[in-house]
Amino acid sequence: MLQQLRARIFDALDSIKLIDPHTHINAQAPASTTLADIMGYHYYTELAHSAGMPRERIEQPGLDPKEKVGRLVEYLGALENTIQSSWLIEMAQVFFGLDDDAITAANWEALYDRAAAAMKGPDWTAHVLERSKLEAVFLTNDFDDPLEGFDTSVYIPCLRTDDLVFHLSQPAVRARLENASRISVHDESSLNAAIAALFEHFTSRGARACAISLPPDFAPAKVGSRRAAAAVEEIWRSGPQADIQKQRDLSHFVFWTLAECCAQFKLPFDLMIGVNRGVYAEGVFQGRDLYDSRVSLIQYRELFNAFPQVKFPISMLASVTNQELVSYSWIFPNVLTHGHWWYSNTPTYIEHDAAARLEAVPRTKQIGYYSDMYKLEFALPKFAMYKRILAKILAERFVVDRGWSEERAVTLGHQVLRGNVDTVFFGGDNS
């Protein structure tokens, strides 16, 4: 009976048209062209590498896509327990008619060919969007992205700012900033102006968020203009060799400036907190980052107090910090919960974390899920996973434990899946 209840709630949630509030989609090539685009996703290459595949086999220069898939298939058996594997199987079943419950030596070639044929169709992207009930997806754009050549009502720009905050000591990054902003950056105030110019450009092209990922030891702080000026001067002179404290000052100054621009340009500032980059130096592409779960939102205290007018949708990398996110969202009007990120995007952690949010954060302040995908085909299985878990929580904790009607539970699910995306990023009404 509980199973049926979960299934009915899932079906209701599954009919909702979605906007995916965080992806890495390339708007010029949103869907896959071969199965290698799907199986080349870092989740599969890194898990296959972890299970024993040498990095060279998968990152061999000039490797043929079909050969690449064939090599990865050898390791799929070792990963079939993972939820990431279930995404792959679900995609293969829904989009490419896989009948089996595994991709094996026996069936992968036919699957590859069917997929390639399907992806060649002129309407493949439209089909995937339609089948996945996706109305639009947020992008992750480099700060110097021209944002041209695509429909910004479907592919919504988002200003990604990691490079500005953490790599501005590199001359190449500064050059990109000057080119993109058309401002010669040489001191604190021209830096400020250049950053504002980026916001001007992005918002003029329909950007709906500014975003950044942050290491666990980052603690935003306002840097006085004299210290900022000294940092700019030193770093413009010495680049990556500049004094480490000066580099830190510059990071803090740029970050704070971003928050000021978010206030000025009325953009939500997505904070993705907790990642250490390059921990496993020999890992596969995009499979080198890990984390230290010892991080606290207390590090963001000054920021949250200083910018009451900026909405901060927040993703924490580690599930053990989700309770802090729940509590800070419950207290701070400008702090919102945002999806289940990366290493916390697996069912056990989603269930624990989403349940805690649903019972203690105002319903208007929870953005349930984003796919974080690189190719459009992933939205379907990833959102399906989340919707199944959401249906389970709503069934068990709201309908059974709290006596809610199914309808009321589905309405809550609708709000966290879609409604709040509209209100938080588009200023829609969500009453």
Add this chain to the structure above:
Amino acid sequence: MLQQLRARIFDALDSIKLIDPHTHINAQAPASTTLADIMGYHYYTELAHSAGMPRERIEQPGLDPKEKVGRLVEYLGALENTIQSSWLIEMAQVFFGLDDDAITAANWEALYDRAAAAMKGPDWTAHVLERSKLEAVFLTNDFDDPLEGFDTSVYIPCLRTDDLVFHLSQPAVRARLENASRISVHDESSLNAAIAALFEHFTSRGARACAISLPPDFAPAKVGSRRAAAAVEEIWRSGPQADIQKQRDLSHFVFWTLAECCAQFKLPFDLMIGVNRGVYAEGVFQGRDLYDSRVSLIQYRELFNAFPQVKFPISMLASVTNQELVSYSWIFPNVLTHGHWWYSNTPTYIEHDAAARLEAVPRTKQIGYYSDMYKLEFALPKFAMYKRILAKILAERFVVDRGWSEERAVTLGHQVLRGNVDTVFFGGDNS
């Protein structure tokens, strides 16, 4: 079938007469006089503020109680998913005959009036106690509370000591201490004597616990008398401007002295660990505190070893530190688990934390729950929430998973709900 089992166990637990071992009840005005007393609870004002209500609207000087409730009602829809909202609805249904499952623009005025009428009844307090099966509640008394004018067998004094440990550098606090103790405090030994005098007074008036809430970075340490004397001297001279290390020494000295007095006067010392005060400066009244979950009971190692004769019922603010509490309670005879505090007082965390305690801490060392309430009406829904979760754990993890009889499971539930309150705080027998 599992549902019925849970319901039967809940019914059995729900028949138990309770003593609430930690509340903020004002013994002179224990119950509410209007719905504003209930809806003015910081859980509702802070969640409404988080959902968008300006602080000024709810903290306007001279605001009429009915108007205040009306303003809060506007935001209840945004909070209806929260467990805190469910407490409100349950109170309204049980005490004031609400028929709906929400308090809305359409029904709140009638509810307000019915509640006000009921609360005017001469037996309202007695009725709430009776209906909630409450025999007694622990108070949270300022150290200079005269403890007069109420029945200390129903309203049990508890010596709250935050001011002594953390604010003794303020002249006003020192003046209160001198007044309350009738001792002129000017050095380490007179400070010691003054604190002992407070214990004398409190225990003579039936106090059953000493309590304190502590920030995450606090680590008790014994301070030698010379250092203590120097700290007293400096702080008596310079007040809040005194050297920070001296202030820390004084905090440590006072805390240690409290533990010594707990030993001498045979009072349990409730430690509530992990809160940072005033994190959100612009928050509503009592809605400004948050935390850093990076705290460990290893910080209390010296204390637990030094005072084997003192019982330490401990509440951790963050669920991620509950496992440490389980382990320390399993090893240290003087460490006990105590309720589910504040940000951890929501079902997902209670369930995870209580289950872990029930399977690894001696049954005699677990105080299941306290309400932390400011008004008596809250005991009913808060304890009901806990009892539902406790029934779920007992049904699933003891009856189903471990083959226990229902009767045996209920006996365990009784002990953590009530039996251990008797033994820990009143020295009762609990065999």
Add this chain to the structure above:
Amino acid sequence: MLQQLRARIFDALDSIKLIDPHTHINAQAPASTTLADIMGYHYYTELAHSAGMPRERIEQPGLDPKEKVGRLVEYLGALENTIQSSWLIEMAQVFFGLDDDAITAANWEALYDRAAAAMKGPDWTAHVLERSKLEAVFLTNDFDDPLEGFDTSVYIPCLRTDDLVFHLSQPAVRARLENASRISVHDESSLNAAIAALFEHFTSRGARACAISLPPDFAPAKVGSRRAAAAVEEIWRSGPQADIQKQRDLSHFVFWTLAECCAQFKLPFDLMIGVNRGVYAEGVFQGRDLYDSRVSLIQYRELFNAFPQVKFPISMLASVTNQELVSYSWIFPNVLTHGHWWYSNTPTYIEHDAAARLEAVPRTKQIGYYSDMYKLEFALPKFAMYKRILAKILAERFVVDRGWSEERAVTLGHQVLRGNVDTVFFGGDNS
């Protein structure tokens, strides 16, 4: 229906022959001779002590085993809720025919006598192994254990190295090292050679792992040979009074040398991370250790990168660090998940932690469980607990949530219970 599914999966898992990959069995006396050997396990003495039994009553010199059991029985009622108590009852029921669901004043003496009689049987050890479906168990051998007088195909040597890393400043430990290695240790290179000699000896006697337990603040680092030489010189001169930084250098040097030897001798290096020794000074034997859960695998970053050829089966003491273990095992080929250790070896934590592993770590990289036992009788109830939880996870999260067949779920269970022990420690095939 779910109950039946869980039961069927459990039955299938319960038929598997096991190798227990981590125990403290004494190969010369693997099984118990009286019930005191079982009830003297630190889990019972420390929980009884925590519940009020004075340490002296249980550690009285010359205490008769039967009297010891009688004294412990007085406290069993206070512990009957614990999972550790359930292990005891299950052993008593399975091995000694206990009919009741508790060991009480009324039945313990008869039980004691029955147990003593059974244990006297010439085949008791064989019977316990057979009844528990144990083919072999890993030992925990002191580095100077001669490894003689037992069948190393059943009792598999494991080189335990805590003393080498943390206590080499003690002259007695150095003397043991010189005796065992037959090498006069006086500088960095002779120390290196002595350690290699231990590996030579252990692997020649069939050792299959090197192991160590580590405090939460330990962070492996490569120490240059000049610094290592200076540390050896200073510590050989000053012993435990040596400069603390020098002692730290020596610890790091020895640890790194162990990892090098693991690479050279192809031994997995079991890391058991997070314990603080001697926190409760007055605790019972083996009941004094606790932990600080603020630890991160980021501390092991340099190690994991430096030794790609060494397998690191890792146990984390605190459940809150399990997600890091999951993530690091998902990324690093040489990091594996290993059992549920000590304070995390209780059902609520096992369930949360094992579920997270099963859905995100390659199936080939998870060693599900070890008993950590001191006496053979414990394998049965401890593994039974784990298998019940594993069956629950497989039933709920794989068969129900993901639509797996029962057979496929059982195959996964088999692999984590047994298959991976073969491949990780014995180089077996696990396809």
